[in-house]
Amino acid sequence: MDVSKAVLKDSKKEHHSLVEPTYASHKEMLDAANEIAQILGQDAVTYDAHVLEHHGHSDWSTSNSPGRAVSVVYPRTTDHVSAIARICIARNVPMVPFGAGSSVEGNFSQPYSGICIDFTYMDKVIAFHPNDMDVVVQPGVNWVDLNNRIAHTGLFVPLDPSPTATVGGMVSTNCSGTNAMRYGTMKDWVLNLTVVLPDGRVIKTRRRPRKTSAGYNLTSLFVGAEGTLGIVTEVTLKLAPIPKETSVAVVAFPTIHSAAAAASKLIRSGIQLAALELMDDEQMKLLNMHGSDAVRKRVWDEKPTLFLKFSGTTKDAIKSDVSRVGDILKPLTDSKFHFAKTKQDELDLWSARKEALFTMVNTRPKGTEIWSTDVAVPISRLAEIIEISKRECGSLGLFASVVGHVGDGNFHVSMMYDPTNPQQKQAVARCVKNMMTRALEMEGTVSGEHAIGIGKKECLVDELGEETIGLMRQLKASVDPKWVMNPGKVFDWMG
Numbered sequence: 001m002d003v004s005k006a007v008l009k010d011s012k013k014e015h016h017s018l019v020e021p022t023y024a025s026h027k028e029m030l031d032a033a034n035e036i037a038q039i040l041g042q043d044a045v046t047y048d049a050h051v052l053e054h055h056g057h058s059d060w061s062t063s064n065s066p067g068r069a070v071s072v073v074y075p076r077t078t079d080h081v082s083a084i085a086r087i088c089i090a091r092n093v094p095m096v097p098f099g100a101g102s103s104v105e106g107n108f109s110q111p112y113s114g115i116c117i118d119f120t121y122m123d124k125v126i127a128f129h130p131n132d133m134d135v136v137v138q139p140g141v142n143w144v145d146l147n148n149r150i151a152h153t154g155l156f157v158p159l160d161p162s163p164t165a166t167v168g169g170m171v172s173t174n175c176s177g178t179n180a181m182r183y184g185t186m187k188d189w190v191l192n193l194t195v196v197l198p199d200g201r202v203i204k205t206r207r208r209p210r211k212t213s214a215g216y217n218l219t220s221l222f223v224g225a226e227g228t229l230g231i232v233t234e235v236t237l238k239l240a241p242i243p244k245e246t247s248v249a250v251v252a253f254p255t256i257h258s259a260a261a262a263a264s265k266l267i268r269s270g271i272q273l274a275a276l277e278l279m280d281d282e283q284m285k286l287l288n289m290h291g292s293d294a295v296r297k298r299v300w301d302e303k304p305t306l307f308l309k310f311s312g313t314t315k316d317a318i319k320s321d322v323s324r325v326g327d328i329l330k331p332l333t334d335s336k337f338h339f340a341k342t343k344q345d346e347l348d349l350w351s352a353r354k355e356a357l358f359t360m361v362n363t364r365p366k367g368t369e370i371w372s373t374d375v376a377v378p379i380s381r382l383a384e385i386i387e388i389s390k391r392e393c394g395s396l397g398l399f400a401s402v403v404g405h406v407g408d409g410n411f412h413v414s415m416m417y418d419p420t421n422p423q424q425k426q427a428v429a430r431c432v433k434n435m436m437t438r439a440l441e442m443e444g445t446v447s448g449e450h451a452i453g454i455g456k457k458e459c460l461v462d463e464l465g466e467e468t469i470g471l472m473r474q475l476k477a478s479v480d481p482k483w484v485m486n487p488g489k490v491f492d493w494m495g
Contacts, residue, residue: 021483021493023112024092026070032093033071033115039083044074055098055116056109059361062371062419063106063455065488069096069116076121078194078202078233085231086200088115094484095198097227099139099169102162104372105453107173107226111488117231119168126234130155133239134191134208139168139232155239158183160275161449163354167235173451174224178275178353181267181407182311183240185449187223194234195222198480208236221475226451227486229479243311246274247318248349249325250308252301252335256280256390256402259304260383262332263406266308267379269328271321275309276407277353280390283401287352290363294348295355301335306406307353356403360414364399368416371428373455375439376410376448385442386411389435396427410448436462452490460491 024032030047037045047070056068075081088095094114101108110116119140127136130153137146144163147156160177161170169175171193176185183189192206205218222229253259263276279287284302287295308325310318326337340346357372364370377385386402393400393413404411413435417424436446436459446452446459461469469491476483483493 019481021487022092023094023114023484023487026113028091029070029093029113029115032087032091033073035087036071036073036084036115039087040073040075040080044076044080045071046074047071052116055101055118058101058104058106058108060102060357060370060372061104061106061453061455062369063104063109063453065106065109065111065454067110067113069110069114072098072116072118074118074121078196081117081196081231081233082200082202084115084117085196085198089199089482089484092482092484094487095231096486097139097168097172097231099166099172100142100162100164102164103169103173103450103453105447105450105455107169107451107453107489108486109454109488111454114484114487119166122168122233123166125149129208130239132208133241134236135239136234136236137167138234139166139171141167143167143170150239151242154242156242157189157237158240159186159189162357167237168232171223171232171235172226173449176405176408176410176449178277178309178405180405180410180449181276182272182274187220189238190219190223191236191238193219193222193232193236195230195232197230198482198485202233203230210238224451226453226489228476228489229485231485243274244313245315245318246309246311246346247322248307248309248340248346249322250305250338250349250352251329251333252284252303252305253333254303255387256304257383257387258332259306260386260404260406262329263306263404264379264382265328265332266325267407269324271324272312273308273321273325273407274311275307276405277307277309278304278386278402278404278406278411279307279353279356280304280402282399283356283403286359286363286401287355290359292351292355295352297348300352303335307350309350357414360401360416364416367418367420369419370414370416371432372412372414373432373435374410374412374448374450375435375444375446376408377439377442377444379409381442381444382406382409382411385435385438385444388438389413392434393431396424396431398424398428405448408448409444433459454488457489457491 052068094112096116098118122138123140160179161175284300399416417428
């Protein structure tokens with residue numbers, strides 16, 4: 001008998017022997033919440049309907065589920081989280097971690113109800129080691145607040161996701177943002193994690209040196225796992241020196257293809273840009289109509305536009321990079337190259353990019369929803385997929401916009417639609433599915449930085465295949481045999 005076939009047969013048999021999870025009744029979940037209240041205190045548990053709704057539904061996302069947690073609990077320490085986990089696993093109660101609530105793929109939705117664990121009060125900086133360039137924080141720490149707190153030391157966390165994001169959610173989704181072109185993604189900045197496992201055990205994934213080859217890389221196992229394997233309660237982050245000099249430039253292009261092609265050319269030039277972002281004509285129109293006061297100081301060209309961030313050790317170095325970028329882009333556009341002349345100019349120009357999603361959410365017509373999603377592809381295919389996706393989305397007759405972290409081949413599409421109109425919803429869903437399929441055909445990924453949540457589970461199977469998903473299920477089952485940690489995310493149980 002072929003050995004490889006025998007092994008495959010045995011692995012499938014083992015996979016199919018997994019016991020289908022069963023969850024507690026509503027009353028049993030409430031009993032678990034009451035038991036948690038006895039340990040953490042009554043003020044650490046809420047059953048308020050408005051709070052439950054806020055923790056179970058997101059206006060940022062189309063990927064919501066109808067289920068809601070029976071309660072929200074507010075731990076303050078790792079020991080609190082461990083106690084919560086021991087109570088929940090004993091009663092088969094799902095646990096859903098909640099950070100800032102800014103994720104967009106239904107990552108904190110509660111399809112099986114359960115108890116939502118909010119880390120608002122786990123917002124402490126536990127230890128700061130400026131000489132080692134690292135910091136230990138609880139998961140509820142906001143990254144902007146952290147950077148403001150340690151700025152006097154000349155160090156910062158170089159990730160740049162939503163300004164509302166907290167470290168726990170950033171770890172769980174392996175977030176990135178506008179600075180990923182220069183600094184990479186969250187996985188590149190996590191040294192170690194303290195994690196509460198589903199049964200309440202507490203582990204630390206590794207120690208604090210910058211490098212190690214000791215044992216399995218458990219840190220990377222939990223980064224991007226979306227809380228499906230355990231609950232992160234402490235994070236040790238590497239820090240980077242704050243650039244001595246920075247600046248921003250903006251330039252418009254006649255078409256989305258020419259803007260994306262220009263981005264690809266800049267990436268291949270070898271110029272060390274800190275960030276390279278794309279906003280399409282629809283986004284630029286929104287800025288002129290609804291941008292903040294700082295953004296509306298200028299009238300923006302309502303054309304596809306690149307936003308470039310420069311950083312370096314000297315002003316002369318930045319001037320040299322700006323000059324080289326100008327030489328590359330001049331043959332590709334007739335539009336004026338806007339370069340920040342002051343620090344306030346720099347802030348105002350970059351604010352236009354950072355306000356994109358907030359502006360869309362805050363100005364969408366009443367009764368509509370936003371379907372926002374992302375993909376990433378190899379740089380050589382970027383211009384092609386952006387052009388096709390923009391054309392297809394625009395053909396729906398709905399508001400559709402493209403925004404991209406094009407410096408690392410990642411872009412987002414956002415469409416507004418009426419959820420009560422089946423034709424509109426179906427058309428938008430088909431458009432999103434086509435974009436995912438197109439990205440995979442180009443050897444890309446269905447999620448550059450939003451993770452999978454409940455919104456992209458089918459697409460993940462298309463990307464990785466059943467065997468790879470099967471291995472992920474086995475890993476989860478070995479750590480979480482009752483399937484109580486954020487169930488329904490990334491992939492579904494399958495016996």
